[in-house]
Amino acid sequence: AGGGTTPAGSEGASGSAKTDATITFIPKQLNNPYTDVVLGGGKTAATAAGFATANVVGPLEASASSQVTFINAETQAGTNAIVIAANDPDAVCSALDEARTAGAKIVAFDSDTNPECRDVFISQVVAKDVALIQTKLISEQIGGAGEIAILSATANATNQNEWIKFMEEELKSNPDYKDIKLVAKVYGDDDDAKSFQEAQGLMQAHPNLKGIISPTTVGIAATARYLSTSQYKGKVALTGLGLPNEMRSFVKDGTVSEFALWDPAQLGEVAAYAAKALVDGTITGAVGDKFTAGDLGERTIEDGGIVIVGPPTVFNKDNIDDYDF
Amino acid sequence: MEASAAAQGPVLLAVHGALKTFGPVVALADGTIELRAGEILALCGENGAGKSTLVKILAGVHAPDAGTFTMDGAPCAFRSVADSKATGISVIYQEPTLFPDLSVAENIFIGRQPKNRLGLIDHAQMRRDAASLFTRLGVPMNPGRRAEGLSIADQQLIEIAKAISLDAKVLVMDEPTAALSGAEVERLFKVARALRDAGAAILFISHRFDEVFALADRITVMRDGRYISTHRTTETSVAAIVHEMVGRDVDALFPARNAEPGPIVLQVSGLGRRGVFRDIDFCVRAGEIVALAGLVGAGRTEVARAIFGIDKSTSGTVSVNGHELAPGNPQSAIAAGIGFVPEDRRKQGLVMDLSVARNTALTLRRRFSRFGLIDFRAEKRTAATWARTLQVKISSMDQAVATLSGGNQQKVVLAKWLATEPKVLIIDEPTRGIDVGTKAEVHRLIAELAGHGMAILMISSELPEVLGMADRVLVMHEGLISAALERSEATPESVMHAATGSKEAAT
Amino acid sequence: MSEHATVAVDTTAPLADVVPVRGPRWYAGRDATMVYILLAFLAYAALSIPRFASPVTTGFLLLDVVPTLLIAMPMTLIIVTGEIDLSVASIAGLSSAVLGVAWASGTGIWVSIFLALGAGLLAGIFNGVLVAYVGLPSLAVTIGTLALFRGLALVVIGDNAVANFPNEITALASAKLGTSGIPLVILPVVFVVLVFGLVLHHTAFGRGLYAMGYSKDAAHFVGINVGNSKFWLYVASGLVSAAAGVFWTLRYTSARSDNASGLELTVIAAVLLGGVSIFGGKGSIPGVLAGVLLIGSLNYALRLGRVSDVVLVTVTGLLLIASVIAPSVSAAVGRWRHSQRLRRHLARDQGAEPG
Amino acid sequence: MSTQATQTRPGPSGASRLGALLRLRELPVTVALVALVIVTAAVNPLFLSPQGMKDLMLNATIMMLLAAGQTMVIVTRNIDLSVGSILGLVAFGTGSIFAAVPTMPIWLVLLVGVGFGALLGSLNGLLTVWAKVPSLVITLGTLYVFRGVNNGWAGPRQFFAGDRPEAFGNLSVDTLLGVPIITVLALAVVIVLAVYLAGARSGRDLYAIGSDPEAARLFGINTSTRVFTAFLVNGALAGLAGVLYASRFNAVGATTGSGLELDVVAAAVVGGVAIFGGSGTVIGAAIGAILLNTITSSLTALRVDKFWQQAIVGVLIITAILIDRLASLRHAKHLREREGRNV
């Protein structure tokens, strides 16, 4: 018989706020600067929302199955809410199912799991918006014509793959982009050195390359580092999603002119409030449910059980110093 | 034998009461020697008497537990090998210790290679130095060759070259001749005498009394790790030394045999291995001992390996009791009833880190399996029986064979094969490194096995052993059988002639 | 001038009583120590980590160690012969990829599993031929096949992931035996462990493995077919690794090219921790079992205690170092005590007979 | 006794220079490298553009240093699996130093990095030598421990190229006669090591130790000191590689350099270093490192499907050891025939 707390009863006391509820964040990987900002926001908000304890556990490397043991341990610990950024949408599913059976609420954030295995998914932004802003930025930077390439994270990253899909569709369908040709997609596995060398390989394999989109913070920084140290600096455009703190020097030295990102801390905050609402029974995860995410105001669950955090910001020379994350 | 004029010189190296224990084993209880400049002192004792242990203490390999050591009258200690070398001691160990990946020349000069003006090693000079050493020893050897794959004899010669090149005050040789045949031994002796006459002190260990009496000025005897006595060679006899060594009289004569050979058991026809030997035709009958004689490098071992299937023959056949063996397949040879005691017991005969029991039982793995699972008890019992039969000196069956003395290791190899009760036993150098007492025992054992109908093929570089044991002698020269001599025809002269390929000896 | 005229020496001096003669005892061996450590840790964890002592733990913990445990079996035998197989995790990845692609292309699930195991078998044969018959050093070969098999997995499945495996099958992979919390898959795993244990410790083949681990030549000279033995070990390793890959795929319902990546070092660490000598010749299945379970339960206990993986990584490393250093230290202490006693003994002797 | 035996064995024979050259274990890998570069350049001329060349050299630099250090260790029949972790720790340390004291002179940082690496390497050496236990196990242990320490120290913190002085980053940008400065540095290190291993007595001792450790002990070679030194030098080189890593790449953090160990060993093996010690050269290992790095670049430049790349690298490694093996078998056979009898 397992000692300790009994798993939180499910729909028992609908609407009444629990005061001893616990929440655990499981990011894709610990020790990642972007994740760190997200979790910072999440933990602060978790306390504000009324969770008794907020924990962060997670693997040191972002492989598909590495999160399962953590979910198992949380299940056994009787955690009330698990907030997870899935490395693989399917690999974590059966473990999450067991956690739900034991009474935990599941919030996916940043990178979705299979929709059946979670209650809600907190998305940074509308996936399509992220894709479109990046295609728009690259088109502007290369003058609307030429070869471009994408340097992504891992080949299986759910969020990146979705954005890439939208980018490809947009490039095909939008007449403004008819002169832009996507010639390659490569993966840097969110590893600095690997992304660096992939960027280098792109330049060699595609001598006419005009621009690179890197929809991942590690990838864009590594690519920027390569460009800034090579003859391609200022000649090959680079945009994507990056952290202002990491990109500041590259923006200032002219390697990168504009890139985008949302406020990662807000992502964590909304996830924490959503988790609290689920645990309290205020919402069930059904489309149309509404909850208040602290200072960020009211949020609505949209189609597919998705909650959108907010629009992305575009950073450039003029505004980058206003941000610190 | 000529006694050196300097034999009465001052004591150079003195050891008194050296003690060395390995856990519960007392390897050396009272090691005592007094070595004079300009003399050759022989150290005699049974297997396990502690000779090599004493050598290793002098070499700085083992730290003694007690004992006093003086060099040139001053107390000294051999804390490390480097220490011992610095004191002027140079050692040839019982087993060759070469670096297979390095060239022959570098093996000799490692750590003291000649340097050029830039302070870097002068490889050409090193090769020249090595070549001149080999000329001095009268051995043709390519100094630039890698040491890998050299025969034991060649390795031993390199060890000798290495040791004499050190120009040490004290030269210790632990059974340097065990793997060598007459010609090389003779040359080694010439060099040793020259060194002695130049004032070096030489400690010489051998189980061959003819060598000991031919070379040494004095003989020190050890028994059970203790000093027994020292005599001038001219004032003692083999029998007296043996008596002191063993503590009783040993009948060193070869056992008398007059068994009628039975049917042919081992038949070798037209056996050949390209570039190594060819046209090997002979048979061994039940109850017969056939010796394969020849100089080192004549190809005897290679023939034995091919018969047993270690190497694949390129032509010809081997059959046991009429059944042809698959070439290059030791399992088939074992199944047919062949046992093979190889010449290099350390690398080929034994798994040094395994216990005596496990080693002895290695050949019995399948025999004691029931439904594929091994019957541990039956296995252990059989192993113990054979170890006892051969009087292997051990403290327990679980002792690793690495900790046994050379002779006792050889007995374990024999036990391992005798336990399979083979029809044919091939023994390569059966008494290499074995003391007189055991040697007589091994000879008696071989004779007894033959008496029970075992066919025995014995390879030996010791002429007396060949002549004393064999019913027939096959002599090999350069990969061919140059003579097949019946017992009556086999004399030292006829065998040596055939072995050296002299025309008149060919039959 | 033989001044040392035959000195009579008493050869029965009582030196033997300095240290009593002792044979090895099974309950004091390296493997037994490992089992004690495992038990001690489990007891400690049960008492001090909330919720550790529960059937839920058994279930999750055992499921977690299944791949390591499976692969550790052939790995033990291979390391005992003095070789190594670094490609196991890549073989698991390859089998996962094959399973996924076969299933996605409409092949029946059992046939797909069969194909996945077949891929492992082929991979094992490839390793086996290169190591056993061509005679290449296994460390080097399997560094090569580590890249090759992982690369083939990528070629087979690319950046896709196949997840829609039939529910009955994936449920089987994490099903429990009644309420005991023990996963169903443990039954075949126990069978595999028993088979490898018997083969290593109770058969002629196993004996041969130890012998060749110490000396290939000596093994060859007693008629042990070194090449064949090694070949079959690599084949077994390929097959078992593929089975681990299939289990991995079904448990996580995800066939991907990077499944099980990095597992090779975990397996090797567990095997070495279990007392197998990297030089070959030494080691046992019970020891390895204890080693695998120790790492597994340590892992789970730390996660339950929400201790960061950083600690786990560090502890694993320290354990590994301690496991090889401890015997050296205890031997050194033994030698020191022996020489102390000897010195006292000698001093007493000298006091007794002055001069 | 007779002197006949003298004629039964062949005397010394002068091997021709060409024969010696053909027997060099570095030859196959060099030929492979040259062929690869030529083929790639023929298909994609950009491959040998100044920028392409520079990238090739830069890519190989860090691996070359690691492979050279690893060779020293492998030659003594040891192995150091912890190099990736050492590199990571030193790289993060470099980032920390610049974060704390941005004005720190670069040479001092290099020195500190090398010293830090040497310290970690000497820990490996000490454990291996003192406890007389297999280095594979010890360094597998320290691989985990160093990585754990790095994780604990860095946490989620990372330092970026922007946090370091520009002059430091320029080490891996600026060139000397077309060769990047850090590559020049690495080449110098490789050459010094190569000369040491081939021409110094203590260098040759390393080969003796790897060839037969027991014989080396009996011969009186100071095995402990030599092996310890090899680990120390390897650690120092991994440290140097760590500093250069920080100069070249953008981010240094908790996971920097993880998984490098097997690539390094592979590079040495491809370069003809025998995994069980006793033979192999630093030059060979360095060429092996260049080859492994170049193959990735050229496969990309040849636009080979990237899913095939890893498989091809695997095939290459196996081919290299296969060729090495065949060459040594042929050599052994040759020797046998030359020394054997004419029968």
Ligand SMILES: Nc1ncnc2c1ncn2[C@@H]1O[C@H](COP(=O)(O)OP(=O)(O)OP(=O)(O)O)[C@@H](O)[C@H]1O
């Ligand atoms: N490392 C060791 N551990 C335990 N016992 C040992 C060790 N080395 C030697 N012995 C034991 O010490 C005794 C003396 O061995 P040693 O090798 O000195 O004999 P030896 O006189 O050289 O014999 P041989 O003529 O056979 O070479 C033997 O009984 C041997 O078993």
Ligand SMILES: Nc1ncnc2c1ncn2[C@@H]1O[C@H](COP(=O)(O)OP(=O)(O)OP(=O)(O)O)[C@@H](O)[C@H]1O
């Ligand atoms: N692996 C090898 N590589 C090259 N040459 C070898 C190899 N093994 C043996 N030889 C050479 O082959 C010749 C025959 O060796 P073999 O051992 O058969 O001689 P032998 O008659 O048994 O002599 P002995 O056993 O007395 O040394 C020797 O000259 C030896 O140097």
Ligand SMILES: [Mg+2]
């Ligand atoms: Mg001896």
Ligand SMILES: [Mg+2]
């Ligand atoms: Mg021979």
